[in-house]
Amino acid sequence: MTFLLLFLAYALLLSGALARAGHRSSAPAPGAPPPAAEPRTPPTRVLIVGATGGTGRQLVAQALERGHAVTALARDPSSLPINHPRLRVVKGDVLDPASVEAAMRGQEAVLSALGHRRYFHPTRILSEGTRNILRAMETHGVRRLVCETSLGIGDSAGRLGLFYTLFIIPAILPFYFWDKTRQERIIAGSAAEWVIVRPGVLTNGARRGRARHGLRLGGFLLTVRISRADVAGFMLDQVRSDTYLRSAPGVCW
Numbered sequence: 001m002t003f004l005l006l007f008l009a010y011a012l013l014l015s016g017a018l019a020r021a022g023h024r025s026s027a028p029a030p031g032a033p034p035p036a037a038e039p040r041t042p043p044t045r046v047l048i049v050g051a052t053g054g055t056g057r058q059l060v061a062q063a064l065e066r067g068h069a070v071t072a073l074a075r076d077p078s079s080l081p082i083n084h085p086r087l088r089v090v091k092g093d094v095l096d097p098a099s100v101e102a103a104m105r106g107q108e109a110v111l112s113a114l115g116h117r118r119y120f121h122p123t124r125i126l127s128e129g130t131r132n133i134l135r136a137m138e139t140h141g142v143r144r145l146v147c148e149t150s151l152g153i154g155d156s157a158g159r160l161g162l163f164y165t166l167f168i169i170p171a172i173l174p175f176y177f178w179d180k181t182r183q184e185r186i187i188a189g190s191a192a193e194w195v196i197v198r199p200g201v202l203t204n205g206a207r208r209g210r211a212r213h214g215l216r217l218g219g220f221l222l223t224v225r226i227s228r229a230d231v232a233g234f235m236l237d238q239v240r241s242d243t244y245l246r247s248a249p250g251v252c253w
């Protein structure tokens, strides 16, 4: 009983800390310039980071369907089983700035579905990897970044539902989510045209082609879900849309 109460107190404290540490859409992003007003050609050459993962493969396939010229950054190019004349796979690691730089050359937008499975170690893969992406974007004049994080941090804290807030995040994902808060702050503090996309729990279900999205999305009680396929569709919409520019919309079914 005492253990349960202590765990509950820890879970609530962690949720509060994730709320304060992640990006809050109400707060103006430090140092960010106002959204660009001039008309311009929508980006068509996109770099996809995390391309071999669940969301990443969907991003690659759907970006090609939409007519983009796609560069996929992959640690092991052979693990991306897609061949297409408009797809170039570049071997690289987000923690290796030189390989990110090489992949960035000539791009017009970046989509990141970076993730990992090192749940039980403190890591900086998401935050340091994203910092390298943003640096390379600045070097090569690439303006737009659409990055997948998660509901449950910043002003979406608690919105993955009670089970995730009180059990999954504090028991399994505290290090992972803490690095996501750093990742979000690095993005929000950058001069890029960024959109942080926060999905509910991901499934490998089929694309429905419609999803709910908004700045106050998700449930405090029940867990909201969405397929990786529909997250990818929403992320690709953000390459050309300014609706959520410099904000962090949630997305779920």
Ligand SMILES: NC(=O)c1ccc[n+]([C@@H]2O[C@H](COP(=O)([O-])OP(=O)(O)OC[C@H]3O[C@@H](n4cnc5c(N)ncnc54)[C@H](OP(=O)(O)O)[C@@H]3O)[C@@H](O)[C@H]2O)c1
Pocket: 049, 050, 051, 052, 053, 054, 055, 056, 073, 074, 075, 076, 079, 092, 093, 094, 095, 113, 114, 115, 116, 117, 125, 129, 148, 149, 150, 151, 199, 200, 201, 202, 203, 228
């Ligand atoms: N699971 C959920 O319910 C859920 C809910 C909300 C949000 N999210 C978040 O959504 C994101 C995508 O999740 P997912 O399950 O679709 O992705 P995933 O299958 O875990 O794929 C992650 C991708 O990141 C790549 N990656 C990892 N470390 C890298 C490095 N150092 N350099 C370059 N690439 C690297 C992986 O490459 P390799 O193939 O080489 O490993 C893989 O392509 C994650 O950030 C996750 O936390 C997940």
